[in-house]
Amino acid sequence: MYHTHSQETFADSRPGERADTVIGLGDDLQELLEKQYGYEVLHITEAFDMKEGCLERSRAYNYAEPVIAAALEEHPSIQVVIDLHRDGVNGSKRLVTEINGKPTAQIMFFNGLSRTKESGELTSLPNPYQAENLAFSFQMEYEAKQYYPGFSRCIYLKGYRYNLHLRPRSVLLEVGAQTNTVEEVKNAMGPFADILHKVLSGKSPASGG
Numbered sequence: 001m002y003h004t005h006s007q008e009t010f011a012d013s014r015p016g017e018r019a020d021t022v023i024g025l026g027d028d029l030q031e032l033l034e035k036q037y038g039y040e041v042l043h044i045t046e047a048f049d050m051k052e053g054c055l056e057r058s059r060a061y062n063y064a065e066p067v068i069a070a071a072l073e074e075h076p077s078i079q080v081v082i083d084l085h086r087d088g089v090n091g092s093k094r095l096v097t098e099i100n101g102k103p104t105a106q107i108m109f110f111n112g113l114s115r116t117k118e119s120g121e122l123t124s125l126p127n128p129y130q131a132e133n134l135a136f137s138f139q140m141e142y143e144a145k146q147y148y149p150g151f152s153r154c155i156y157l158k159g160y161r162y163n164l165h166l167r168p169r170s171v172l173l174e175v176g177a178q179t180n181t182v183e184e185v186k187n188a189m190g191p192f193a194d195i196l197h198k199v200l201s202g203k204s205p206a207s208g209g
Contacts, residue, residue: 001026001082002044002068004060004163004172008086010182020182025175026084028186032193039200042075044068065163072166080136080200081170083163085110086185087177095176096184097150099191105176105184107144107192108153109137112172116159127161132168136199140171143195151191 003022013020019027023045033039046067049060064083072078087108089095095106111134114127127133137155144152156174164170173192176185 001030001041001084002046002064003048003085004064004083005049005057005085006045006047007049007055008178010086010176010178010180010185012181022084022086022175025086025185025189028189029082029084029193032189033196037193037197039197042071042078044071061163065166068163068166078167079169080196081164081167083170083172085172085174086180087174089177089179091179093177094179095153096180099148099151099187102187103181103184104151104187104191105180106151106153107176107188108174109141109155110162110172110174111137111155111157112161112164113157113159114161114165122160125161125165127165129165129168129170133164133170136169137171139199140195143198144191147195147198148191151188 003026006021006023008022009020018024026043026045030041030043033041044067048064048067049055049057068081072081087095096103097106098104112127114122114125114130116122141152141155162172164172175188175192
C-alpha cells in the first residue's frame with residue numbers, strides 16, 4: 001500500500017498530524033488487515049507529491065513508479081497493490097453513508113485504461129494487467145453492493161495508467177473527499193478491509209469461490 005498523493009487531508013484534519021492524512025488512513029487499514037485478517041502489509045509512506053519541501057503533484061506518479069517497482073521486486077510475494085487516496089469534489093458535495101450506525105465515507109475504485117479519447121491507445125504507457133485490475137475492482141464492487149449498500153460510489157474509468165501496470169491486482173482507491181471528516185474516512189476502513197478479505201479469501205461468488 002502507498003499514497004501517490006501523500007499530503008491529502010480531510011475537512012477537520014489537524015495540521016501536521018499524520019493520523020489525519022491519507023497516510024494515517026493507510027496506517028489504520030494496515031492494522032486492520034494484519035491484526036483482524038492475518039495479512040502481511042507493506043506500507044510505503046514516502047511523500048511522492050513533495051519536492052524540496054513544497055507540494056508538487058505534476059510528476060507524483062513518475063516519482064512513485066520506481067519506488068513501488070523496486071519494492072515489488074524486493075517482495076515478489078506481494079499480490080495486491082493499493083494506492084490509497086481521497087477524492088476532490090465540489091465543496092458542497094458530501095460522500096457519506098451510514099454503516100452499522102456510523103457515518104462512513106463512500107469509496108470509489110479508480111482504473112486507468114491506458115487510452116484517451118483524443119489519442120486512442122497509449123502504446124507508450126502499456127498496462128498488461130488492465131483486465132485483471134478491472135476484474136479486481138469489479139469483485140470488490142460486487143461485495144460492497146452485497147454487504148454494504150451505498151458504500152461504493154462506482155468504478156471510475158479514466159485515461160492513462162496511474163502505475164496500475166505493476167501487478168495484476170492493482171487498484172487506486174478513493175476514500176471520501178476533502179469534505180469528509182477524519183472520523184468518516186476512518187469508519188470506511190473496516191468495511192473496505194472486510195470486502196477486500198472476502199475477495200482475497202476466494203469465498204465470494206465474485207471471486208469464483
